[in-house]
Amino acid sequence: MKKIILSLIAITFFTALYAQENKEKSVKYRRSSLYTVMVDAPNLPYADSIKKFFINSTIPEKFNDHNLGNRVFTNFTSPTNADPIKGNELLLKRVGTITSPTNANSITDNEILLKSIAKEAVSKWFNRSEKGGFNMELIRSRGSYDASVLDIATAKASKRGLDMLADAGEELIKNTFVLVNEFKYTSKEEIAKKASGWLNALGTIGDYAGISNASLITNAVAVGVTVAGKGYIVKTNAHLYRLDWNEEVATKFYNEYWAEDNTITNEKKQAFDDSDIFKLVYVGSDNSWADVQSSIFTNKREEELVQRATIKAVDAVIIELQKNHEEFKTKTPLYTGEPITAKIGTKEGVTNKSKFEVLEQQISENGKTSYAVVGSVKVDENFPIWDNRFGAEEENPNSKIDRTYFKKVSGKEFYPGMLIVQKKGK
Template identity: 45%
Template sequence: MKTIITYLVFISAISTAFAEDIIEPSRADFEVLESKIDSSEVSVQMVFENYINAIGGREKLEQVGSMVKEESMNIVSVFSGTETIMNSVVLTARDKSGKLASIVKADGVTTKTVYNGNSGYTELSTGFKMDFDENMLALYDKPVVFFPELNAPENAEIYVKTINGKEVFAVSYKADDITEVTSYFYKDSWLKVSETMINGDTESTMKYQDWAEYNGIKIPVKTMIVTNFETGKMMTEMSTKIEFNAPINSYIFSPMEEIAKNMAAIPSGVMSASMASETLLSNTSLALSSDNVSVESMEEVSFDMLNKREQHYKSILQALENEGGEVANTTSLATITVESDGEKYDIDKVSRDELSEMKYRRSSLYTLMLDDQTREHYHIIKDAFGNTELSEKFNNHNIGPYLIPGTGGEKDQTEHIENYLNANGVAKSLISRWFNRDENGAFNMSLVAERGQYDASDLNVKVAMESKRGRALLQDAGEELIGNTFVIVYDYKYTDKEEQAKKTGGFLNAISTVASFVPGGENIATIASLGEAASDVLGKGYFVRTTTYLYQLFWDEETANKFYTDFWIDESNLDDNKEAKFESTDFFKLKYVGSEVSRNNLQSTIFTSKTDEELIEIATIRAVDKNIGKLQRTFEDFRVKTPLLSGDPIKAKIGLKEGLEKGDKFEVLEQVLDDGKTSYKRIGTIKVDRRHIWDNTFMAEEADGALQNEDYTLFKGSSNKYASGMLIRQIN
């Protein structure tokens, strides 16, 4: 444990130095430096002063009193021929006096380091905490220099070098008795190309690939670091986001979990193992990037590294940072109205995108997964889940975070999940999403109106609370929409079939050996050998055990009345007391509906071209769909309604992905509106045609070896009775 603490503190100390005077491609990779420049031509002082002016000017840099810095890092190390990949995110808040708060999110552990000017500590997410001793206090108890270049080094030497057709100045000096630093500056723009630090047998190089401007100060926002040790090599790809003169006390005193939740997700898959090895083992070259890289282009690169759920969450956080910004509505505006008016018309040519926009009232869904970083293939599972598209049968009600910190093990996770949902106020956040709560605490009905196909003006709360029709509309919206808001949490467990096959093969081999000494045992030996061969052919792939936990937002008449009476405010009627009351309430709840377990055999053979990573990704995505289907079959409240594409033949765009099986029965419904209140009238029942079930599972066409001609399922039932747009719902 002490080793882990020391390592994490070491990372924290490096990340909080804020020195701009370290590293870049190795000295060994350069051509021989050209001769020294006469100091009368270009002085070290001149180079450093021009650099200061290029990044913002002396006056602006000297006014920086604090800095909050977030760095996302992909680290690849090779020692003794063994390659290790580690991803981390480090957030550091520090002021000139030396006060510090640092959060490190690495694979499997989060740590917080604090120094308040008098004392300090390091705390792990496991609950372990260690106070600073005298040595640690001495390490942190010193003023911070954010821009060392404000004071040019003494006894430095300066050279001119041409790299990739551009001239750079190389300034070399001793940082201390054993450390030699060389900084490289563009001759035309004066920005830094890179830096090299040599300390004994360790040589580090830092290449600045992109620059951006924050508060009028330019900083490098994408950096590649290569460190050569006597026994190995380490490469770090780093993206940086920074804020100057920001208050840091909130970081010092806020809980570690709260800060970590708002940090960027740990990057994964940015640098493949093969690419990292190739890069590490080849000569590192100094590739000069454009001097005019915008903040937008850099943020776009970093953004593209994230999976879709991480991108969505980052967009929400960015919107909240913008003054007056509102979180973008992720549910597309419906453009196709499907009404069951009894006419026989066919809409089976509608595209999947258009189908997802049809106006019928869907349940709303928020999905998460247990973030158990101890599980095998964690990063592949996380990104596959994060990139999985939500079924068009649901309204997308994802409110941001999608990972619940895992507890390890395979036991029932219900209590752990419920503790997370309650502690993080997820029910209240779902309601805030429904009513578009803004930064002033004001609500509006635009999303409810959109999803329920209501007239937004009819849903104005003032009118609704004063009229019979208004109350009916609110009750209808609550029952039809808000009360049908669900949360699903996935827990994945993977077993490598090849490992199981090896065990089976060993057992069969033993049988074969024993049988050879038994009279008449030739048949036994042959069977054992055939079994071993079969285990080789069928033994690749994964067994996937996926547990899904289903929760429903609790919304009844009492809850609705309390919300509209005690918490509702809008733009025209702001109320600080109601805003504060909603912020502090824990009144809103999620109720546990139940769970389902699926076991998938992701079959592959020795002839497969799929990598393990691809097989795991396929299995993860298929498990999402399969378990939703199982939950719908088991829990009636979670069953979704789907529009018919046509009434003759009777067909709908659902299939194996939704868990259809031969013999499944559905009721056909017509929607009836009575003074604003919705009800559904059953007009008949239909049954799945077992010969025409659509296989719409993920990558089904590849598994079957050919594309399917039909992208719908046929049903058996009375002809000339049903129409396009009528809704069907499973009843068995």
């Protein structure tokens, strides 16, 4: 009898543990949405293959994939470049040619293009069909909303329905971002030759790679970047935009443009086609870089090394942008509550000094979402931080770590599904 009781206790314990971990896996939290593009640079090494690689690359899993048809822009002028784009041919091009928001000489052209991207982003949110009709399927899926409350005709007839539409706009549509990456590839062998054969200072690499930000070089030391040997340094200047979805835009959209396929008219279809109310707003720019050492991957071609570094550079610049722009920070659900763990790691910029607020999602009587801070955690230094960067499984083939552990700083009981967000400036 004693053995039977012990067996039942063990089964109950492991069933509870399995259920706790599975609870997190089933959590549907509302991620920000991201559309990443690169600026075409045909003179870079392996330009064509890198372009194909980027086009097929995936969005970081902490974001919803909101990629549109074109992921390569041409004729981009960065915010620090005063030279305008010449000619009116820009006006005839579809999404894919863009100029900086600070370039006064071509701001009109730029606004047209940014609005074109914004309209396509809205079309994707509402699954616009060839007939011109919309539906709420993507919003319902990403936001875990009940289908009945997102029926537009019904929603517009009640306060609760309008609140739910507003919640979808605030929680999902408003948090749609576009990230434009300008890449620069530099061979470490080439840098070494320019530096008379040997580099022993990261500052020198920064100078040659066009990196003036001293903190980036310091960060590179922290993650063990090596400077000797063959390999590539990839730098990206990234420019972040956000879809401007507000109450005025939402009201006009639902009242004047909305129609399903079975109710669409030529007038409403044309009204959306001719609309110019949708726009992207410039959030900010940042830069970062990644170093790939070919001596680690003796079986890798140089082309593959550049590909790896390209993705790592994008991941790194997202971290920099999140440090400087609160609205771009992502939320991550706790994986387990005891011990406190989350599926987050070095890819998201987690270090031993990282601190996070713990948020509990709350739903009002009208269905609107809010987040209450219920505590805080810090990285548990007794455990290694999960290295989840691109290609980490090849660089650390023996690692069994698949999550990061945290210590409670304040708060009561935490449970899977609660969200953590990195504290400002950390």
